[in-house]
Amino acid sequence: MMFDHDDDKLREECGIVGVFGHPEASLLVALGLHALQHRGQEACGITTYDSEKFINERHMGLVGEAFGGDLTNRLPGSSSIGHNRYSTQGKPALRNIQPIYADLDTGGFACAHNGNLTNSRALRRKLVSRGSIFQSTMDTEVVLHLLARSDQETVADRFLDAIRQIEGGFAFVCLTNKKLIGARDPSGLRPLILGKIGDAYVLASETCALDLMGAETVREIEPGEVVIINEDGIRTYNPFPSQPVRPCLFEYVYFARPDSIVQGRSVYEVRRKMGHQLAIEHPADIDVVVPVPDSGVPAAIGFSEHSGVPFQLGIIRSHYVGRTFIQPTQTGRQRAVSRKHSPNKAVLRGKKVLLVDDSIVRGHTSRKIVQMVREAGAKEIHFRSASPPITHQDFYGIDMADRSELIAANNSLEEMRQFLEVESLGFLSVPGLYRAIGEEYDEEAPAFADHCFTGQYPTRLIDHDQNESGKERQLSLLD
Amino acid sequence: MMFDHDDDKLREECGIVGVFGHPEASLLVALGLHALQHRGQEACGITTYDSEKFINERHMGLVGEAFGGDLTNRLPGSSSIGHNRYSTQGKPALRNIQPIYADLDTGGFACAHNGNLTNSRALRRKLVSRGSIFQSTMDTEVVLHLLARSDQETVADRFLDAIRQIEGGFAFVCLTNKKLIGARDPSGLRPLILGKIGDAYVLASETCALDLMGAETVREIEPGEVVIINEDGIRTYNPFPSQPVRPCLFEYVYFARPDSIVQGRSVYEVRRKMGHQLAIEHPADIDVVVPVPDSGVPAAIGFSEHSGVPFQLGIIRSHYVGRTFIQPTQTGRQRAVSRKHSPNKAVLRGKKVLLVDDSIVRGHTSRKIVQMVREAGAKEIHFRSASPPITHQDFYGIDMADRSELIAANNSLEEMRQFLEVESLGFLSVPGLYRAIGEEYDEEAPAFADHCFTGQYPTRLIDHDQNESGKERQLSLLD
Amino acid sequence: MMFDHDDDKLREECGIVGVFGHPEASLLVALGLHALQHRGQEACGITTYDSEKFINERHMGLVGEAFGGDLTNRLPGSSSIGHNRYSTQGKPALRNIQPIYADLDTGGFACAHNGNLTNSRALRRKLVSRGSIFQSTMDTEVVLHLLARSDQETVADRFLDAIRQIEGGFAFVCLTNKKLIGARDPSGLRPLILGKIGDAYVLASETCALDLMGAETVREIEPGEVVIINEDGIRTYNPFPSQPVRPCLFEYVYFARPDSIVQGRSVYEVRRKMGHQLAIEHPADIDVVVPVPDSGVPAAIGFSEHSGVPFQLGIIRSHYVGRTFIQPTQTGRQRAVSRKHSPNKAVLRGKKVLLVDDSIVRGHTSRKIVQMVREAGAKEIHFRSASPPITHQDFYGIDMADRSELIAANNSLEEMRQFLEVESLGFLSVPGLYRAIGEEYDEEAPAFADHCFTGQYPTRLIDHDQNESGKERQLSLLD
């Protein structure tokens, strides 16, 4: 119930999967990527090693389209990694799809990455000045060049050497001719889970991928942990200096699939409890609780449970995507045509309606939904966000609007209420969110990466501070 | 919440839309078809008349893909009709996409059809023997040839002449250079609604299409009514002999979108009441009510409301479609890989679960869902179908399995329970279904077409009785 | 050396091939069509009958692209027909590609046609008024409807009945489930040759197709002859009233491949002799004979042989086609960029050059070539056309410019010389052309269809006289 392309929603950079030691490695990776499709719908890629050579396929579009059918013949081999890429506006280059690959002195090396490095531009500038030629605009490529230039002997040591130089939020799965490597940033900003199918090892961004692959969940890769899996088993490394662990709250709020388990907690249950907290913090005199589908459904169920007000599908969501229908202006009107949400008048007409959504980013979509519900005959409309006001940008792999576009960064609660044109507006509090997760909020030492709500960033922001996040240099024309 | 491609579901042959007298006719038709996308996802087509010529575009795939963008330049004209086609297994010919068109002696004539004729093969055989050459395998084409050969003078009279000769379930929208024609079969098996936008007339299969188009609903076209709309307004005709009106129950049970109004009743509310009736007829000692998403949701909400047992999302549905992932048999296993439904273990584990679905057709998908829920740790599983047992085939435009494959046509309730491997199984009764709609069930003179549950067909079945429904002749190779 | 897409050249409507009684029928048809590629490059199609059903494939583009590879699996069956379509400006509809097919009361009937009917519009109007629905804009379809409506019992009788009603230039190959039918118009305007491979019968537009298929040439189908081939052998019919035989001269001048044998004469030798006649009729004081490649080469060799002046490749032809390179006007220039012909300066500079081309249609291409040769440094340029001045249009299947665009229809010899900007200009005379073929020219009873040079049309021109050749009605929208 989580899968959304809304341009007024957050977007994550990707889901990743790796398999080592299974005769159908690529098929398992494809299944895992399919389960992680909500983390990226734009493009997907799978690389395998078949004991002789690396084989790679990268496609625009969905996993089920690109990698359905008889995959093990197309992508043979017992080890494999794969990657989903999120959806962007522009038409992206095929060369920016992962996994990426380099033929190093130590042999082939393929790599898939979820997250964003906060010092990639600074590193890149240094590498180019020393004669490295970049093929893509992906920060992931920096890691390949650091490996290629490392003085270390083995590919494992080179990887540890390279990864120590990068900063930001990241989870990696990498493939060599003998190894599967997994890694997670020291803050634990991006997730990575370890599983097993028989003797085969599996890595994936979420447990729902392990479920579909038929794997049992072993444990989460620890923040700052590197695992290197080969025929002799799995070894663990901790190349980073110690630092506070602060996993990303948005996995609970929005990214993870509701049937995933994150840090031992059911995402669905956390979201229901966010609904409970919301009902406690922001009750209202209402007739019906209506979720903004699909992402607002669990919190709305929770709100209904705690408040005793009936839960009804007052908004119907179409899952058929497509281009926008353009309405010429000559007719004098400019009615917004919603292709995604339709009002269920029988539920809304004459009612005091409470709408529940997971979050409010720019506010434009919420405003349109409110208008639609109003036109359908609702008597009153109360809006509840199951997460706190988003006041700061993310730099670790979540694609959201510029800070100037974040409604909560630039408006008071009352201004937002007026913008949305609702009778009342309520956001879950930061402590309330921690409580729904089952933790206490400690402002001095927060247990999670809550910077989007608080401005407390877990790492340095080198590119940003050096003003490097701006205009891109022009890069490889090999596409 | 209704949009489904399941091969164990019913499929309707199409949604249709027509507009007369609006400068953006094609755009409105596209919006209407988009709203009706749940009635057919395989292909879509739009025809307009721009005062000089007919323009036609037909595409495989979704309306939003095919007809998004700036449509009024591509398909200009103030009158237009359109058609959605449902999804089939094989790759269909472009020539079988509607609207279809013929250049008659009286001028151009375009036509879109929802339904199925029960005497089309008999008519076709006769027409071919007289020298008509067919271009497609669609029964709709029979109507064109009947028009082309009619002795009547005007195209309107020819249409009435032609339509009097056909039998079965049908709703038509047709376009000439001066007229928009709508028609509905005398039993009212297939729906058609009349609406207006300002002075412009609109016809569509469901009210949800009128809503998205920004049209107000005027009324349903009556069973057996033909409306002919031109610059002077709308005229109504009743070419058929009087016969009992029996609209199709499946619009309530499955086809119509929950936000549509069918014969004055909210589809969503009818489905909730089906849940109430189910709770009355088949209560159970359970911990949680879980819908089979998306079509089982409203009835599950209703069951929860009436029984007081909590409603929870115990099954998560992926909306990402694609080809099947094939698992080679050499590995000894043959695990069914569900790409669509995932269990939400946190909700299911250790619980007595009641699953609610809209209907059970062949039973295979239900059985897989039960297995999945069981593997997720449910302690007990009770299954409820919000419609009665489907024991007979439809011949009026609903594509379902052969009678030999209908589980309820060939098994006792206990056999079905064992096949599904559930602790209990319950179907809504026929009277209960009528009651949810707000009608009393009269076995002698049923108010609806309930033949799939009762075997009481509303019309003759000429092709079927003459054994003509079998092998197709080979037809036009013009594709 | 004949294959040309020039928009200042004549175009023929198609090459046709048929095979009966050979296990690789479709492959042989594909080979035949490949050999006939010069008669049509736009599209191609093949139909086979595999003892159970008709199978059809029609494609845009060349035969080698469309039907290369392992064809006998895709298009099985021991009888087959095929068709090449010539290249037009606009993007043509797939439905206008042949063979076309109809499912008649007597069974399936497929048909491929080379030529043009001069009364098709009149026939079509009559058929539509009686209720026939047309699928295409091809005149060939008229024949199908005449067959469908014929009172005759057998398909053979129906075909004879239908073909008696049409007028113009035509060669047909048709396929039923038991027969291969060939037919040629009573004037013999369009060619058709009978061949054999072992016991299998073959029909094709030219002998070069039989050569590539490995068939031996049996004889030409006679003008006005219909042959019906089935398992029992071949039977011949003459359904038409007797009339003068007048095969088309342009087969010798331009259409046929130089290695084909037309009416017992080598096309290459006829063209060489056209060069001899040209040298006799229009000698000149020159240094070098230069052909306009490729179609002018044989006549240029003949001119060189008779005159003793050396033959040299003074113009190089590129066989790489593609779109035009557009040169923006802002640069002040508008140099015509010839993508096809390049001057060979080493041959031309300072020389008195005689250029030989097969014909002059609108004159624009010839003028450009002359300019190019002049710029390359030629001292004098003399132009010779190996055919007489084209003063009248064709209506039997040759696509040429409108009469208003034919340079020889609207200009004196001197005006043409000045337009082309050459020192001298000479056309082969009509008697000279007959002489090259080995016939005497009898103005009263010409042995060939020479109407383009003389205005003496061999048949009535019903559509043209009734002014029906103008604007097309709008036809089937089934594409």
Place this chain on the structure above:
Amino acid sequence: MMFDHDDDKLREECGIVGVFGHPEASLLVALGLHALQHRGQEACGITTYDSEKFINERHMGLVGEAFGGDLTNRLPGSSSIGHNRYSTQGKPALRNIQPIYADLDTGGFACAHNGNLTNSRALRRKLVSRGSIFQSTMDTEVVLHLLARSDQETVADRFLDAIRQIEGGFAFVCLTNKKLIGARDPSGLRPLILGKIGDAYVLASETCALDLMGAETVREIEPGEVVIINEDGIRTYNPFPSQPVRPCLFEYVYFARPDSIVQGRSVYEVRRKMGHQLAIEHPADIDVVVPVPDSGVPAAIGFSEHSGVPFQLGIIRSHYVGRTFIQPTQTGRQRAVSRKHSPNKAVLRGKKVLLVDDSIVRGHTSRKIVQMVREAGAKEIHFRSASPPITHQDFYGIDMADRSELIAANNSLEEMRQFLEVESLGFLSVPGLYRAIGEEYDEEAPAFADHCFTGQYPTRLIDHDQNESGKERQLSLLD
């Protein structure tokens, strides 16, 4: 008359073009590439610099398809380079199409290359060991990495530094944001011509490209010369140690278009004289001289001129390409189906025929042509090759069969005659070839690169001697 895809022919790696200082630079490059289409039909690419950024387009297929239409909008800028790639068997990666590009520390650098480096593998191995990551399998990329790692300050100095390290046959055109660079290997193995259009400079592989672009030829770039063109004009550099100049003979024999001027000599005239020499060295008692079209035509004209025996088109060439037509073996036959050459029986039957081709590589095609001519009724067949026996491979950019497949490397003249099944066989001698060009043959200090006929290679063959030419390492998977 030169354009050939035969798999029994030589293939050149590419044509290149560069333009500096013209508002329609990309259009001119496209025209130049179109004129050079015979040097490579597989793929083409154009890069421009529009004062702000580099723009690149690379396509499979022909220039006229890829770059026809309004190019100056798609590829704006006043400087541009382009590249044609020759046709290979396998489906090549888009990333192996040139121009290639790198974003260096000094700015963007694009590069197109004709030729082959003989030490690229050794260089590549060294670069990878130092941490360079390669994106392609092209040896051209080595040059980019040498530039990227050069210690020199300016891009010009870096290019000179890089180019000094490479060996083999090469011509380069390179583009920076301020410069167009041209370079030719010190032996002059690969050609490069300098031209001007007004004030704009042009570089191209052959003069025929300059002709189509409307440029005047200034001079050939000297062997070993580097020219750097910027706004201030052109400067020339000689970075290589002095060594003997030995241009490639195959430009005369086969590669260059007949209307090109190579080193001041008309290619067409040289080929005609090769025919004269052949007639002197290997006369025969024959009836007719028949070229193997198109490449044998000029030499056949020359043979005819010198011998007085008539030149006739005894073989007709089809210019329609496509896939092979596969003939199933079940029918017992395996007739070779020639899609390219057809016999003109009228010319061949009963005649003593002398066939002239430009060269004999593996001999298989020649043998098929002889068989075809024999079956067409020739009484005697004499075969003449307008170049000497090819006994050694090339390593400088000509793609030919392995040495083991070269018929002349492994057979005596008599064995070859028997293999071809001809009455007589004659090859032009090496001194005769020099004579046709107008030079004397000096075995000690040959004026041309004649290694394919003599084994005298003009450079070291480092990769080959180190046995590096064998199996490729696996490279970038970024495609």
